[in-house]
Amino acid sequence: MLDRYAELARRALRNEAPSPAEAHWILDGEDVELLPLLHAAFVPRRHHFGRKVMVHILNNVQNGLCPEDCGYCAQNKDSKAAIRKYGMKSDEEIFAEAERAARAGATRYCMVFSGRGPTRERTRKLAELVRGVKQRFPIEVCLSVGLLDEEAARILAEAGLDRLNHNLNTSESHYGEICTTHRYSDRVETLVAAKKCGIETCSGLILGMGEKSEDVVEVAFRLRELEVPSIPVNFLIPIEGNQVTSDGSLSPERCLRALALMRLVNPSAEVRAAGGREGHLRALGPLCLWPANSLFVDGYLTTRGDAIVETYRMIQDAGFEVDGNPVYDRAAFEGPSAGGFRLPGADASLFRPEVAREVRGVGRR
16 A cells, blocks of 8 residues: 555656545545655655745735625625735835745745735735835745736836745636636636746645535646646634634544645645634644745735744754845744653643642742
């Protein structure tokens, strides 16, 4: 049986994808052993990225105010989620958050703007921001700004934009179940325009929206066909007030199998364990680093995630290393690499409350 996993790994090293039947087996096979599968995915991950973990930090530069009806998003026009809407942050705020991201070791600073897509005037403003960040800090910049045509993509490319994010989110046949205000083909055309102008593309999916396994497999192979070098795998965060909420399909094992599938179909891509990983992977969270070589830290667009130091401790404990950047303040965020004893809520007393006795004078002045 182990030969089957070894063969998947060997073929991934040759950039050969699993067959569609094998892809379905990875997701649904009753005889799949999780740890051998994760090791098979780790082989190409290690070959291309070693044990480094790329970290991305998001800046939700403009919140809400969106005319689209993407049902998974708290910023969509029909969502009743209890979020505060605001226009674009000031340049000073954007640059300050870029500096914080750089000091925290982010490989990329990801600026996200809600809306269908930028006007030409807004595109030129975005280009100024990209130039400003790259002049100030040794960090790559990724933008997520909705739909773009080739002219807009060229303006951003000339400003030095490293990556453009625009997720496919699900398969073409399932797309109408999650969004009706634009087409799946609009998303593909945005990725094609960015690539044509020399901008790296970032595109992935969201799991847990009522999709079938064939939808997940379809997206994995479509991303391979589009030669997408950065693939975020999101796990739907059930936000009260949204039209699309969790379908109950996302066990920790299902999430890890999906990450392994993305790696084996796209062996050299940067695969990211993205939104919702903390809540869906739970105790198996560190295992995501075997297929994935990238994480978001410090939360997502509208929801909280683990603190940076907690995520970095997980990376260390699993035997991996934050990739960082030239101004990364490693000591401030990682601390000592040695082990040591630690419990959640480490500030509390070690003893159980019913056996602990008060120590007079300790902690008092």
